Amino acid sequence: MSRFDLFNWWKSGKKKISFRSIPRPTILIAFIFALLFLIYSNNFAPIVQTTDMARSLGLLHDRLAKIDATMLEEEKCEPIHKLAFAKTHKTGSSTLQNIIFRFGDNYDLNFALPENSWMFSLKTPWNASLVETLPAASLGPYDIFAFHSVWNYDEVKKVLPKAKFITILRDPVDCYESNYVYMGLQNAFKMDINEYAHLKAYHNPVRRSHAFIGKDQLLWDLGMNWRELENKTLVDKKIAEVDDQFDLVMFSEFFDESLVLLADLMCWKLEDVRYLTQNARKKEGKIEIKPDSREILSAWLSADYKLYNHFKEKFEKRIDSYGRERMKKDVAALKKLNEELSKQCVLAVGDNSILKGEFRMAVNSVEGYVINTTIPWCSSYARSEPSYSVLIRKKQMIKVGLKMGENKYSTLSKEERQRILQIMRTKLKVKTSNK
Template sequence: MMLRKIKTHSTVTVLCALTVCLSVWWFALPHDKQEQSIGEDDKITLSEERQIARKASPKVNVYHSDQQEKEIRGSSSRERCQPINRFIFIKTEKTGSSTMTSLLFRYGLKNDLVAALVPDETYLIRYDKLAENYEILRYNCTDFPGYDFIANHINYKREAMENIIQGAKYITIIRSPYTHVRSRFFFFGPHKSFSNASTDSEAFLAYLKWKNDSYEQLGRATWGENSLSMRFGIYSQNPKVLSENFQKLDEELDLVMLTEYFDESLILLRKLMCWSFEDIVYYPQKVDRTPHPPITSEMRDFIDKLSMADIQMYDYFNKTFWEKVKSYGDGFDEDLLKFRSIKRDVTENCEMEPESDYCRLLHMDDLPITKVAYRRQMRWMCTD
């Protein structure tokens, strides 16, 4: 069956002759002598020779010749960069972070990267205050190459993170607190406690009033309304202190993505990491398509008070985000269109052949693909 080629922008010249093989990657998974595939339980069968896996082509043609890759990664007029394979993604809640986690683990599998994983295969990497270190799966062997990336829910502690991965790029994602608080309300279940309300709008408003009463009694904000800033150890409600904290955080983080501008964020990520367009193709995960009530002025007033830290954080990094877009140069809009064209064609191909290994992995949610990485590393790590 002919592979369907992804359309690239008209400025990308196809220099491959038909006699030249397409440069193809696939996951360097150790597997048994059986043909590698992704089974119904999300397992990947393994092979004796890791190199054999690279000979398997996905059903979707998303690959380019060396010349095309050169054009994708950067023109000859600027210094060529090398892909960065060490990164830490501080995953946040209800921000599109599951989609990002899936994307990053897929990149890790493709490039033989070693993920720092939770021992029990769950989401959260916990911090051991006594040991002053994170509770991650350790490999006690002489040939352990070290960890390459983290892409889990994890509280930001820079020194402890640097003890795990040195020289990493630090990335996270945040969203507008107004929709964030609403999303958490309907996703995590508090709305069930307000089932007596006649509408979802009344239930959400009743919740905000209840949280406001709690705020008045406690004299402080809670995790639910400021989980974005608190994820980074920022608990102050003082605007001046918050501003100083966010300035420091800005110096430490390489990219703060915005949920509302997900594709634009990925274009910035691609440039930061020197990755290809194919590396940032994604399939949306855990998208709540249930219509939620609009944010009224009364709701906004409550959220302004309850989520003051998160609002200030979002305002700060929303500004720096567009500064990065501006500094990207004139090619930003062109690259965004090119990426969306590639993503659209991948989506169409996977609709036609959803059972291909490539498409099934693309569609994997964050926990299943984390388990794939977990089993893979348990099979090939520390073989001496």
């Protein structure tokens, strides 16, 4: 539970409270007032002997020490391993996905991943049957869902019933412009985003029925189809559903603050959420959106803005509950971790013309990293989404193969089983993840 002000707690009518939820200064003030009340009320003499005061303060110190120990004990928590991420387009989601990949990889977790790709089909809503019969399902319950899909909360919940659910949003106009360029719509329409705003968006066209990039992309990524996006009642209903279903809605514009809240939600260390930015466009590929164009696009993307503004307000309140000063301190610590990471691991930043192997990006318009591979753990921070997906899949297949091998060759001697399993590992030729 995030810390919040005692008065706000009393005002809200909450029935339950724990020492962990009350700031320490509040507890100290409460005990001092209680002590003064006992000293000066009813049968207590108006003047208290110095020795009595010293004794009272000593008792107060002991009591506070016990409470402090209780609070520290309550603050201890185990990292949560079950996580479902509704991945949205061009919101910083690939950077967040890399963080989740690394965490799951390091803890040897079981990913619900596509059978042959780094994303699920974007033609139909996601269905649990897509992963229920895959070999990885034999390894036990799934732990992580973190791939592009046509989001379907009820179906994801079937395979991850106890997971924390998260997603990430971005200012809808900036999000649309990024998709517009990244997905090649600028070339397809033969006009930049400013021309598109005046010549196309101004007339309020609906989203194309089979397009996976288009109007109100955020709500589409969260499961609404093109018809539903035009229905204000259904949009409001969807926002209420997201509000009820997700444990944390993050923001591209407040990425570091979002990661601090994620670490708090999942009981992860800040070191777990440090990162190198993934899939960032080259500077020359960015286009300035003119004010009048932004106004037109904002009106066209009104459904996405309703979603965005609703959760932006909740996000601000969540930071208030976390504590503004505490947040400022933790963001500074995360930035320092990222600076140290970059200094240790990054030799150069550039596009696919200088990138090799698992560090090559899916498209040429974005930048990646030339990594200092003499430090083994650096690679996972810069590994591209397609490459990391392949590594995770092969790693899980090794585990499946070893499990099958242990069962199949259980009657053989220990030495013979080890020899056969080593042959299986060699044939799969899989790199184990860098820890």
